[in-house]
Amino acid sequence: MNEGDVALACMRAFAGALVRSGVGEVGLSPGSRSTPLALAVAREPGLHAHVHLDERASAFFALGVAKAAGHPAAVVTTSGTAAANLFPAVVEASMARVPLLLLTADRPPELRGVGANQTIDQVELFGPYVRWFVDADVPTVSEDALGAWGDLARRAVARSLGPTPGPVHVNLPFREPLVPSGAEVALGGAPPGRTIEGHQPPPAPTSAEIDMLREMLSLERGVIVAGSLRAAGRPALDLGERRGWPVLGEPTSGLRVPGTLSTGSLMLGDPKFAKDHVPQVLLQLGAAPTSRAGLGFAGGAERLVIVDPDGLVGDPAGHADLRIEADPASLLETVLSDLRPASSTSWFDGWRRADDAARRAVDVVLEMWDEPYEGRIARDLAACLRDGATLVVGSSMPVRDLDAYMAPRNGLRVLANRGASGIDGFVSTVLGVSVVAVPPTFALCGDLTLLHDAGSLLWSAQRGYDAVFVVPNNDGGGIFDLLGQRALPELDTLFVTPHGLDLARLADASGAGYERVERADDLVAAIERAAAAGGVRIVEVPIDRERSIARRAEVAAVVASALGRT
Ligand SMILES: Cc1ncc(C[n+]2csc(CCOP(=O)(O)OP(=O)(O)O)c2C)c(N)n1
Numbered sequence: 001m002n003e004g005d006v007a008l009a010c011m012r013a014f015a016g017a018l019v020r021s022g023v024g025e026v027g028l029s030p031g032s033r034s035t036p037l038a039l040a041v042a043r044e045p046g047l048h049a050h051v052h053l054d055e056r057a058s059a060f061f062a063l064g065v066a067k068a069a070g071h072p073a074a075v076v077t078t079s080g081t082a083a084a085n086l087f088p089a090v091v092e093a094s095m096a097r098v099p100l101l102l103l104t105a106d107r108p109p110e111l112r113g114v115g116a117n118q119t120i121d122q123v124e125l126f127g128p129y130v131r132w133f134v135d136a137d138v139p140t141v142s143e144d145a146l147g148a149w150g151d152l153a154r155r156a157v158a159r160s161l162g163p164t165p166g167p168v169h170v171n172l173p174f175r176e177p178l179v180p181s182g183a184e185v186a187l188g189g190a191p192p193g194r195t196i197e198g199h200q201p202p203p204a205p206t207s208a209e210i211d212m213l214r215e216m217l218s219l220e221r222g223v224i225v226a227g228s229l230r231a232a233g234r235p236a237l238d239l240g241e242r243r244g245w246p247v248l249g250e251p252t253s254g255l256r257v258p259g260t261l262s263t264g265s266l267m268l269g270d271p272k273f274a275k276d277h278v279p280q281v282l283l284q285l286g287a288a289p290t291s292r293a294g295l296g297f298a299g300g301a302e303r304l305v306i307v308d309p310d311g312l313v314g315d316p317a318g319h320a321d322l323r324i325e326a327d328p329a330s331l332l333e334t335v336l337s338d339l340r341p342a343s344s345t346s347w348f349d350g351w352r353r354a355d356d357a358a359r360r361a362v363d364v365v366l367e368m369w370d371e372p373y374e375g376r377i378a379r380d381l382a383a384c385l386r387d388g389a390t391l392v393v394g395s396s397m398p399v400r401d402l403d404a405y406m407a408p409r410n411g412l413r414v415l416a417n418r419g420a421s422g423i424d425g426f427v428s429t430v431l432g433v434s435v436v437a438v439p440p441t442f443a444l445c446g447d448l449t450l451l452h453d454a455g456s457l458l459w460s461a462q463r464g465y466d467a468v469f470v471v472p473n474n475d476g477g478g479i480f481d482l483l484g485q486r487a488l489p490e491l492d493t494l495f496v497t498p499h500g501l502d503l504a505r506l507a508d509a510s511g512a513g514y515e516r517v518e519r520a521d522d523l524v525a526a527i528e529r530a531a532a533a534g535g536v537r538i539v540e541v542p543i544d545r546e547r548s549i550a551r552r553a554e555v556a557a558v559v560a561s562a563l564g565r566t
């Protein structure tokens with residue numbers, strides 16, 4: 001029996017308790033110091049190890065799993081910069097409230113701070129971005145080792161789930177020899193039983209908060225805006241119906257469903273419409289709106305009420321008159337029955353007429369254009385997927401285009417890394433989601449977003465995942481054409497960064513399937529072919545930047561004129 005045998009036995013107790021706490025998927029990367037943990041994970045029948053070369057990708061992969069499952073996934077790394085590579089996904093998980101277990105191997109205390117190879121200070125490595133940090137003991141045979149390691153795993157899972165879900169870091173020091181001899185080690189104590197914790201509910205709102213909410217909800221001209229949310233639920237729609245308030249659900253809210261506005265962001269982008277429709281109260285559920293127009297509209301409301309289960313930063317401009325940390329569905333259900341029906345339907349009818357007119361006008365113009373346009377790609381992709389599908393959408397223009405152009409529908413789940421809105425780790429996130437979602441998982445992302453995580457595509461495209469990436473390729477970050485940087489002489493070199501890279505060759509090198517779509521009408525058939533073929537596939541849609549800028553202006557003009565006629 002050596003140190004490696006003891007460490008493996010303890011890590012097996014830890015891994016077994018992870019399974020009993022509902023953890024199933026683990027991202028894992030090669031390394032020596034993590035040997036006992038890696039072996040324990042691989043040898044635990046209830047855990048599925050997904051091997052990634054790059055720890056950053058591995059962490060985003062686990063984030064994708066956890067985001068789709070609503071339950072933590074784990075990521076295992078060796079020591080040193082391997083552990084530091086988890087940071088971007090940790091930040092995203094923290095800000096988007098995604099439960100994640102970070103299991104980093106480390107040197108034992110006597111080898112820290114003395115210049116040992118591949119050793120950095122891993123204590124509290126992720127600072128305020130984790131909900132809990134534990135520097136575990138070096139594994140030893142003790143009276144209650146089974147109970148203690150099991151308990152550590154169980155507590156880590158529980159802390160990742162609440163009260164505010166997020167990442168938990170367990171730093172695990174191991175002494176050499178790290179490789180077990182194969183000798184059996186009998187650990188003392190008994191493992192804790194099966195305890196699967198769910199999300200812990202936020203504290204109940206006070207009666208003063210509820211009274212104030214009722215008062216706000218009794219105003220006549222209200223609008224409900226749902227940003228990123230774990231579960232918005234039916235009560236928001238019931239509230240809209242009862243009070244005659246339009247509901248504008250961002251795709252990631254789960255509330256872009258029939259009965260809600262179809263072109264809300266495009267309408268709010270029309271200055272005249274926004275000016276004529278300032279609400280007495282805007283009820284924001286979850287995160288702040290993604291679009292500038294939505295943000296401006298929320299900021300211009302006479303009163304702003306925010307209901308969010310996690311206290312997400314949902315009020316960047318600091319306008320809120322009332323903020324309640326509560327689950328929107330149950331809170332709204334509580335107050336719904338006390339609210340009287342709207343006294344007139346004119347406010348609601350005005351919004352509905354405008355939305356119908358804008359939708360019709362936008363659809364007509366999108367159908368007229370033969371060449372691909374990002375707005376139509378977003379609209380058609382969201383519309384063509386089967387019920388039960390999951391769509392992961394990248395930051396930059398794709399998330400905004402989906403918000404602007406997606407028609408309400410049931411049966412589609414939309415996910416995005418919008419906690420910190422990075423363009424990093426996208427491919428890995430999608431592949432993680434694909435482990436949980438109905439296959440295949442669909443993704444919409446820009447070319448830079450795909451390239452940022454190209455390593456993950458190279459590593460994972462042939463590892464049995466099922467995902468279709470639809471990539472409007474405008475040769476760089478087209479978003480900068482729509483921002484103030486457009487006026488700078490350095491627009492291309494410092495901001496858009498055209499790369500000229502051939503995505504077909506990237507697909508070829510990684511073994512991913514590939515198809516290029518040149519005409520707008522051909523996209524849906526290409527997506528269906530890719531989905532039917534299985535595996536990881538890229539559908540590239542070339543976009544001309546200058547033409548896209550002109551098309552966006554044309555859509556805005558068409559919307560303005562349709563709204564002007566209502
Ligand atoms: C990790 C990270 N680095 C940089 C940025 C800043 N950024 C926001 S959008 C963007 C360009 C994205 O380009 P692409 O994915 O091609 O989408 P497009 O703008 O063309 O729609 C960049 C660099 C970011 N959000 N995240």
Ligand SMILES: [Mg+2]
Nearest residue numbers: 446447476478
């Ligand atoms: Mg781009």
